[in-house]
Amino acid sequence: MLCLALFAVFAHAAPPSEAAVPVAPAAAERWIGSWAAAPLDFRQLAPLGTPPPVAPDDRASSGLTLRHQLQPSVGGSRVRVRFSNRFGTVPLQLSAATVARGTGGGAISPTSLRPLRFDGRPGLAIAPGAEAWSDGIDFPVEAGQTLVVSSYYERAAPLSTVHLQPSNASWMSNGNAVAAPRLPDAQRMPANAFVTGVDVWAAREIRTVVAFGDSITAGALDGEGGGNSYPHQLATLLRRSPGPDAAREVAVLNLGIGGNRLLHGGAGRSGLVRFGDDVLGQSGVTHVIVLLGTNDIGRTAFIGLPGQAVAASEIPTPEQLQAGLQQLVRQAREKGVKVLLGTIPPFSGSPYGNEHTEALRAAVNRWIRGRQDVDAVVDFDAALRDPARPLALLPAYDSGDHLHPNAAGLTAMAGAVDLQELRE
Template sequence: MTKHRARLLMMIALSAASGLCAALATRAPLAEQRVGVWAPSVTIGGPSFNAQTLRMTVHASLGGSSLRLHLSNLRSSTPLRIGSVSIAYQANGATAVDGSLHRVTVAHAAHFTLAAGGEVFSDPLPMQVEAGQNLLVSLYLPAQTGASTWHSDAFDTSYLSDAGSGDRTADIDGGRYTRTSTSWYYLSGVDVLAANRHTIVAFGDSITDGYNTPKGAYARWPDDLAHRLADDRHPAAVVDAGLGGNRVLTDAPNIWQGFSAIKRFAHDALAVPGTNTVILLEGINDIGNDAGPNGKALTAQDLIGGYQNLIGQAHAAGIRIIGATMLPDRGAGYDSPSREAIRQACNQWIRSSGAFDGVIDFDQAMRDPAHPDTLLSRYDSGDHLHPNAAGMQAMANAIDLRLLTR
């Protein structure tokens, strides 16, 4: 090789290397945004507490940094005094991982009062959380509270100290937490900073809430969906905004089953940080209770009108909404020929109207081919309405991930 050619090749190589370095130097950093990784729906009418500490288990669906809590007195009618808040990684039960406990502040204050109907974000914490990691959030309530803002059916375990036992938020050992509960109290979300990630909200009733799934197993279909997305190398936060007994059009008579989907949708779905997609699976409680608007008998057009309302709310917020067909329910006590006709008509509208930004056909995935109005026996938890853990996994498997990863 001549000296001239060698010099030329070296100049080309240096030029290419320089260009690569310049491109790397000018490439925009990965965008970070606030992403809700856990966000249960909250309702009215929980128990009251007095000078005791609540320690609640939170299961993060996605990892991130700079964690924040959302503390909520949204559904309570009296102010709430909060004496102290902490968060830690869970070791087991009510026991925290030693050295992981962080004090939580709001506007740099360690104790504060939440107004009736109020919610607040904590100050960000220098804390990293991993996908699937369990956290322990502890609240000390120094005075008698009114009825709490809560999520009744957590299908997870919370730990309570005795009334009058004082502030146990700094405890690493869980020994002073003498009672357990399967509800969450005064806590409506956890968010983190995450790069190029978003939140998917699974919005619905007890089927989405995980009724009849094993406690602490995280075997709800939204949990299984989060696992599928991670395995597909498209991790996203999936939060469960299911609420047992909830209806699309009307408030449930049991106050812990919440306001109608139309009323709670903006708070429980659209306001979750980082949300870009909602999956809607709801309506079977409207049908099963013949709960039309203004006390009238329900029609398919009534329920379709409710879906159109939710679609309009989502689109006005710039959020995609995926419609899911209602599962079969023969034998559950909800079924009758007229009610089945409404379910079929609404499912057909979901499939064919083009009103949603995509469709998930849970009905087709879960029904018995020989008896299409019946839940397949291997997916039935026993009440002919709610899927078991295998059924929840089948629901997650029925979702075309391309709907969620565009």
């Protein structure tokens, strides 16, 4: 009942405008994005196959501790944490928060526990549509180390701003338990709430790469807490790879959203709308890998099917997809961010595959491969396709739905990225 009461408030609320722009974090010379996730409006989970539970009343529960487990991609001597109320319709009253090293299953090491402050105070109210960073604290972390962020909400905290990556690393408990080594009577949460970023303070040169895309980027079929997503494996490759610039560290942030489209919203805001916040808003971002368009193209396969209303205005042409990708390239380059543009992987045999969608994918991929105004093209299509049947995934890389790569396929995707390009 605790979960149901917390989530019920969304059954009757109207979603905010897609054009709403949250408050950006203050610039800081040495703050580097080490972990981040793409925030979603909780009310948009239904298109992702995760319908929210509905409770008998529409009141959110109060007096809750939420705990979120995550892994930074690079280390540093200090940390700060971002809390987001991007999709909230009322102020988010954060009463207390802590960070600690995790020991597994949401448990923490008590000796590592540190309180988080906000302009020196233990909590704050975050306005609807806004985000807030905690004050920086001395807290040395290493790449891949498990961190746990706990937050307490004395007043009702409607679950509005969530993320699904990873989707099995959040818990809730009654009362103020931000300092508890293990949450009492902890319950799993169906989505991660409010915590959307961790920065590290590093007195050294670090590149920060944002992987921007849909479920193929997010790791749709990953049951290991993010370990099978291609951005996670890319970060591992960068840490382990030899080479003249191998010592130059690279952070990799996974900003994928399952079901996301480039041109239109639905499963999250459209790629065009969220690019400024989710990519250019990350601390110290230097590179972006763009892989979007699969769901724009795939929706055209459902025209005329019962129960699958697809508006004519949402059926893209190659030129519209190309213009959308070009807009992202232009925005990134205006901010001095290098762009790696990914080709759209094969999907023959999936519900997305038919003669029209294959032609559309081929046209967009030809355009991507011919780009001279990007820093690199990542040919995910070539890395994943079956040489004997180039419109389909290689069977060894197919998760079984003929659309999403399996663990081996995601490893191949990471291997398709030029590591040296990310270090430059």
